[in-house]
Amino acid sequence: MGQPARRKGDRDGAPIRLGIRSRTLAVDEAEAQIGALLQWFDGMAAHHPAPIIPVLDEVQHADRILPDGFQLLKSWMSTTRNLPWILCGTPHVAPSLARKGTSGGGAAMGAAAGKGMAGGGADGLEHMELGPIPRDEMAGWIEKQLHGHGVEPEPEVGRRIVEVAGPRTVDRIRLSRHTYLRSLGRDRVGTDEVEAAYGDLILEGSEGFERLWQEFPPYQRAVLRAVAVGVEQLHSQKAAFEYDLPVSSAVTKAVRILREKGQLSEGTPITLTDPFFRGWVLGKAMLDTVG
Template sequence: MQPLPPNPFRYGAIDIHPEVINRVVDRSRLRDVLSEPGGRLLIHGRRRMGKTTLCKAVVEELKAEGVAVLMVDFSTATQLADLSNALLQKITAASGKGWQDYVSDLMRALSLQLETEADPLTGAIKVRLKPIARTAPIDEQRETFIGILDRANELAKQQGRHFALVVDEFQELARFEDEATLWNLRAAIQHHTHMSYVFTGSRVHLINLLMASDRAFYKMFSAINFEPVPLAEMRAWLAGKFEASGVVQLDGLGALLNLAEGCTVDRLRLAAMSYPLAAASGELTQPMVDRAYHAVIEEDKAFFQSDWQQFTQHQQNILRAMAEGETKLGSARVRQRFSLPASGSVSNTLKALLERGVLYGTESAPGYAYDNPYFKEWVHQRNQLDLGLS
């Protein structure tokens, strides 16, 4: 039996050659901002849309062209000092032979306690703050954070070039509840004539707070609202991938797109799970897609169960109702059927689920929808077991 060709669909980890699905206009705009000193851009949209993939692809392109571009992920930071460490390591790596001058300047200007370590594989020097920096007062952590960027701008000026910085999940700055840091960062960015900034974010409610008229980043950035890849474009792209790998009958492609909904990663994941079922016969059928769909849910079942146990009773009941397509969550019928609280509590619970990233905002009633279509189906299956719903 001939082995199957490699699965043409990749998702999840961002590899060194990320594949961007269309996004021609967004890609061009991102390149322009990162290539010009003083550029500022915000890319925002739901998780799993491909924001990080696009940024990674453009970053690698520009690096190959000699641009000093770096990408920092703020999503896992616990302290402001963690953000400083992430910046420090990326900037020193991008500084080339000038990293020692940069570090010396930082130590003189900010009295930082730094430590260095050689990478055992590459020999590259890693520079980081000493652990004590994480327990410093917030004003000291703020001074360090802003100072690292200020000195990077000065270094770029001295070297006659510019640094381009991509900050992934920048809205995590809001978690530190330190308005002074945000306003100081705004002021610093405005004066950084040898740097360009691209911020990306997926927690839309936090981004909206940061961008409000009374907040630090109001009218600070031009913006790209990262919407789903249009259905026709996604269909054509998926069809091309299937056909190039020998799957030429695609009767199940419509079902795949319907079940996976709008997020790029969700679509790719279902395509990846469907491909081995279709490759042997060269045909993608709806039963194959259904089988792959339930295989994805089975694969994630333990994660869904763990998350479910963290929800309150009210949150679980609202999620149950939404999994059955209910939109009038305040009606007497729905409240009775799913044991929902009073309307005010329903509204507060929906907002809490939005903040946790379980739901996202929509224009249609009830104003929210499941972020993850596979989780929604898992809840529907639980309803069948727990509530006896068909």
């Protein structure tokens, strides 16, 4: 955690954006200050003519950001009676909230590519589904952004970013940003820079991916390898032979658990939700020499 959140806004009702800065506060002090800030907003909301709505993105990572983050979120929601919350995250966000006991937790959100949203307050959450931005629309938007920031994209750059990053908007934006950073000082950017940026992000996350890999038992690792390669028939004899998959019931169990952990997509075909972790698995873990 960092210093107290910075508030940005104006008298015309522009959104107030909260940012977390350098790690200078103890966790308990940071939690207390965030709680106090939310109480301040709650008091304001009781008398303000316009709604004041906390919007949290990537909420499925709450426990990574703060110890017992889900429990803290539940507490903050239950003590802010005047704030209608909007919680956004990848599709397993709703089951995660439900497992952690957040008020109103419910069923999974839409397609694996979609963004799950839970809107409401302390009395409960209303669940909504938002699918991924269409591929061509996203690719065109990415190229427009690159052009607007002084880098001319060659044909297919936007499409290649979308293909490599997969359906999640957060991954597409991350790869787009890194591709742009690699291209600073150049007049044009091509698909080779997209591939290089993808490799950079895999390398950047490698230590975390290796720690994550250690958490999976062998039968789950086997399923992750097969899915990373693109195997769709996980219960076939061919897949079992080539990727040392366990018996059919164990494969089913592994898929269920890995989906609950947010590592595998819902629906078919099954994919790894994190494209950078997928790249790491393909590059470093196919022979299980890690760990």
